[in-house]
Amino acid sequence: MTPRRKRLVLVLGIIAGVSIAGALALSAFRQNVTFFFDPTQVTAGEVPAGERFRLGGMVTKGSVQRAPGSLEVRFVVTDFKHDIPVSYTGVLPDLFREGQGVVAHGRMSGATFVADEVLAKHDEKYMPPEVAKSLKKRQGETAAPGGA
Amino acid sequence: MLPELGHFALILAMLLAALQAFFGIAGPALGRDRWTAAVTPAVAGQFVMVATAVACLIASFVANDFSVTYIAENSNSALPLFYRVAAMWGAHEGSLLLWIFLLGCWTVAVAIGVSKLPARFAARVLGVLGVVSFGFLLFTLATSNPFLRLDPPAPDGRDLNPILQDFALAIHPPILYTGYVGFAVAFAFACAAMLEGRMDQMWARWTRPWTTSAWAFLSVGIALGSWWAYYELGWGGYWFWDPVENASFMPWLVGTALIHSLAVTDKRGLFKSWTLLLAVLAFSLSLLGTFLVRSGVLVSVHSFAADPTRGIFILAFLIVMIGGALTLYAWRAPLLKSQAGFDLGARESFLLFNNILLVIGAATVFGGTLAPLIADSLGLGTLSVGTPYFNPTFMLSMLPLLALLSLGVHAKWKRGQLSGARRILLTTLVIAAIAGVIIVFGVYSHGKVLSPVAATLGVWIILSSLVDPVDRLRRKLSLPRSVIGMSVAHIGLGIFVLSVTTVESFTLERDVALGLGERTSVGNYEFRFEGIKSIEGPNYNGVEGKVTVTRHGVPTSVVYPQKRQYWVQRQVTTEAAIEMHHGSNVFVALGDELGAGKWSVRFQIRPLVNFLWLGAFIMAVGGAIAATDRRYRVAREAVTTVPVATPGVAGGASHATPGQFREECPGPTLSGRMPAQEEAG
Numbered sequence: 001m002t003p004r005r006k007r008l009v010l011v012l013g014i015i016a017g018v019s020i021a022g023a024l025a026l027s028a029f030r031q032n033v034t035f036f037f038d039p040t041q042v043t044a045g046e047v048p049a050g051e052r053f054r055l056g057g058m059v060t061k062g063s064v065q066r067a068p069g070s071l072e073v074r075f076v077v078t079d080f081k082h083d084i085p086v087s088y089t090g091v092l093p094d095l096f097r098e099g100q101g102v103v104a105h106g107r108m109s110g111a112t113f114v115a116d117e118v119l120a121k122h123d124e125k126y127m128p129p130e131v132a133k134s135l136k137k138r139q140g141e142t143a144a145p146g147g148a
Numbered sequence: 149m150l151p152e153l154g155h156f157a158l159i160l161a162m163l164l165a166a167l168q169a170f171f172g173i174a175g176p177a178l179g180r181d182r183w184t185a186a187v188t189p190a191v192a193g194q195f196v197m198v199a200t201a202v203a204c205l206i207a208s209f210v211a212n213d214f215s216v217t218y219i220a221e222n223s224n225s226a227l228p229l230f231y232r233v234a235a236m237w238g239a240h241e242g243s244l245l246l247w248i249f250l251l252g253c254w255t256v257a258v259a260i261g262v263s264k265l266p267a268r269f270a271a272r273v274l275g276v277l278g279v280v281s282f283g284f285l286l287f288t289l290a291t292s293n294p295f296l297r298l299d300p301p302a303p304d305g306r307d308l309n310p311i312l313q314d315f316a317l318a319i320h321p322p323i324l325y326t327g328y329v330g331f332a333v334a335f336a337f338a339c340a341a342m343l344e345g346r347m348d349q350m351w352a353r354w355t356r357p358w359t360t361s362a363w364a365f366l367s368v369g370i371a372l373g374s375w376w377a378y379y380e381l382g383w384g385g386y387w388f389w390d391p392v393e394n395a396s397f398m399p400w401l402v403g404t405a406l407i408h409s410l411a412v413t414d415k416r417g418l419f420k421s422w423t424l425l426l427a428v429l430a431f432s433l434s435l436l437g438t439f440l441v442r443s444g445v446l447v448s449v450h451s452f453a454a455d456p457t458r459g460i461f462i463l464a465f466l467i468v469m470i471g472g473a474l475t476l477y478a479w480r481a482p483l484l485k486s487q488a489g490f491d492l493g494a495r496e497s498f499l500l501f502n503n504i505l506l507v508i509g510a511a512t513v514f515g516g517t518l519a520p521l522i523a524d525s526l527g528l529g530t531l532s533v534g535t536p537y538f539n540p541t542f543m544l545s546m547l548p549l550l551a552l553l554s555l556g557v558h559a560k561w562k563r564g565q566l567s568g569a570r571r572i573l574l575t576t577l578v579i580a581a582i583a584g585v586i587i588v589f590g591v592y593s594h595g596k597v598l599s600p601v602a603a604t605l606g607v608w609i610i611l612s613s614l615v616d617p618v619d620r621l622r623r624k625l626s627l628p629r630s631v632i633g634m635s636v637a638h639i640g641l642g643i644f645v646l647s648v649t650t651v652e653s654f655t656l657e658r659d660v661a662l663g664l665g666e667r668t669s670v671g672n673y674e675f676r677f678e679g680i681k682s683i684e685g686p687n688y689n690g691v692e693g694k695v696t697v698t699r700h701g702v703p704t705s706v707v708y709p710q711k712r713q714y715w716v717q718r719q720v721t722t723e724a725a726i727e728m729h730h731g732s733n734v735f736v737a738l739g740d741e742l743g744a745g746k747w748s749v750r751f752q753i754r755p756l757v758n759f760l761w762l763g764a765f766i767m768a769v770g771g772a773i774a775a776t777d778r779r780y781r782v783a784r785e786a787v788t789t790v791p792v793a794t795p796g797v798a799g800g801a802s803h804a805t806p807g808q809f810r811e812e813c814p815g816p817t818l819s820g821r822m823p824a825q826e827e828a829g
Contacts, residue, residue, distance in 0.1 A: 036530035069744035
């Protein structure tokens with residue numbers, strides 16, 4: 001092979017590799033992205049049926065319930081306009097608390113959101129941005145109390 | 149008084165940084181030698197001022213001066229002394245000051261290191277560093293001044309975030325930042341070369357030790373952060389593809405590509421413009437990391453500052469720095485032509501693939517990290533990208549990289565031959581495959597599809613990295629530090645790969661509700677919940693569980709996981725109990741009280757997980773060894789001695805024989821082909 005052809009093969013190989021990688025990354029991306037919805041959107045039926053999504057809002061004060069001795073915990077996530085009951089089985093994160101922001105991953109099962117992961121990855125003065133945004137939006141619609 | 153002194157010192161530092169930038173860039177450009185000579189004093193002055201500011205802030209922290217807003221927000225009189233010092237970089241303002249201080253340290257080191265290089269080039273490097281420093285000082289003073297007073301003073305502070313009150317996390321930011329900021333040096337060298345409009349192999353040789361050192365620091369910094377997340381956050385994971393983790397990982401990936409590309413530029417005078425581009429890219433990603441972490445635009449565990457004006461300033465700074473560098477690149481890079489060619493199977497090709505795969509890896513991480521931000525700003529909804537995206541896409545570029553590594557290390561420069569290495573490579577591959585199968589199916593008895601492949605690659609990398617050093621020792625050839633360093637770093641990578649494989653394939657975890665005296669078993673281990681008691685620390689109280697661990701029925705240990713509540717911020721933290729048995733980490737974390745006398749407890753068995761951080765640390769050690777190779781020192785000293793044509797006169801290079809000297813140091817202007825070198829083997 002002449003050097004020119006060799007270089008051509010090399011460049012074509014690289015382009016092919018990069019495009020395959022790009023295509024696979026894009027398909028992985030499509031399949032694995034989860035969208036965020038707040039309780040109002042969920043109540044309005046904006047979530048496609050059976051889809052895994054993230055639910056975010058505030059944990060309603062006094063809503064956390066447990067059957068004594070069980071790992072299953074139930075609580076209510078609210079945006080102060082609508083409420084969604086959540087059920088989760090497992091160890092809650094350190095920062096999970098009533099009256100604080102929370103993001104949960106999972107699916108709707110009837111009227112209950114069954115979470116497989118609960119995140120409260122923020123410190124005291126910090127809110128998950130999407131929750132803060134959603135609360136602000138809902139607060140604008142009515143003068144509901146609370147918020148960021 | 150101290151805070152005002154610090155504030156004043158910071159203002160002076162900014163003015164000196166401006167002078168450093170001006171003299172360093174305008175002096176050589178206009179040919180004014182006096183200006184050029186004024187750069188070094190400006191560097192020294194700026195460093196003294198920044199160090200004064202840092203000392204003032206730390207002293208105020210130690211003295212519990214809660215009339216300073218930053219200290220009132222991030223410290224407390226009950227905080228132990230060590231954390232009062234570490235609290236200096238516990239939040240946004242102080243960590244910026246730390247960034248500037250570390251940049252000052254690098255700049256002083258560079259000023260000493262480049263003192264033997266051509267004066268104009270040295271001044272340009274320092275000038276570019278001055279621009280970076282000026283930008284950060286301006287940012288700090290304008291938006292994030294840590295010295296602002298609080299009126300009236302707070303009676304006591306709001307305390308350092310409890311999850312930051314930890315040894316590994318206290319030292320994690322300085323080390324990580326040393327790595328981040330270190331890429332500013334590679335960036336400055338690249339900009340200086342572009343300003344000169346000339347770049348040769350000597351340039352690569354001057355740049356390499358700085359880049360490798362920065363990379364080594366970044367490796368240790370990332371590993372420390374990962375280790376901390378593992379034992380402190382209570383989830384037992386080592387990597388979450390969290391935006392902030394990604395922000396530190398992207399410069400690491402591009403920095404790794406840069407190290408390898410620099411090797412080609414050094415040895416063969418090729419990949420010149422690509423190397424420059426990578427140097428610009430690595431530092432841009434470091435800046436972007438700062439932007440992502442500090443502007444609070446992404447959901448993240450570390451986003452302590454959620455202030456958009458800061459984000460906008462950083463964004464503007466980013467555009468000026470990266471835009472400026474890329475403009476310079478577009479203007480100057482076409483001047484840098486490489487003459488030499490190489491075969492498809494030559495080492496250059498393998499390093500090219502290395503670079504492409506690393507950059508693709510960085511790009512997939514970049515896409516996943518920024519997609520939520522882009523989708524949000526385009527109004528496409530709030531989406532999140534997590535492990536299910538990152539793991540497969542990242543592996544897609546990393547598996548070929550690992551597969552090609554052993555071949556690339558043994559390929560010859562220029563010509564596509566594996567020559568004598570072919571047999572030994574095949575032998576090591578067979579051994580590695582057997583070892584991989586034994587590890588996956590023999591030791592752990594199950595696994596995923598890719599487990600044996602990844603385990604084989606890990607072992608192969610370790611074995612094949614040993615081939616060259618062992619061969620050199622046996623033939624009593626010299627063993628330069630660059631070769632030792634490369635082998636050590638690759639062995640570290642192999643260990644890391646092996647560890648990730650076992651952890652990802654064979655981790656066992658269970659969340660269980662346990663009452664007093666109840667048992668549960670996970671894998672070969674059985675756990676008995678013995679009891680719980682109250683505890684009190686210097687600034688927290690909490691509960692401590694007692695769990696006995698037995699393996700195959702034999703008692704191995706008693707562990708005490710804790711749950712703490714810190715008084716000031718009322719924040720709860722999990723202190724998991726972690727022990728290593730037979731290479732596996734047994735992780736026990738206490739959850740919540742469930743009522744009816746039961747507690748939720750999380751148990752995890754992660755095989756070989758400690759080797760993950762050990763592997764990263766070994767990689768960094770390899771980098772440190774390679775950075776101290778004699779060639780780089782000789783390259784620096786050659787500049788002043790070669791034109792005199794009497795190498796023997798060179799003071800510092802006295803241990804290099806004249807013959808070696810000529811061969812290794814072709815002089816600063818030589819470009820294109822290099823004589824065949826020892827390292828080529």
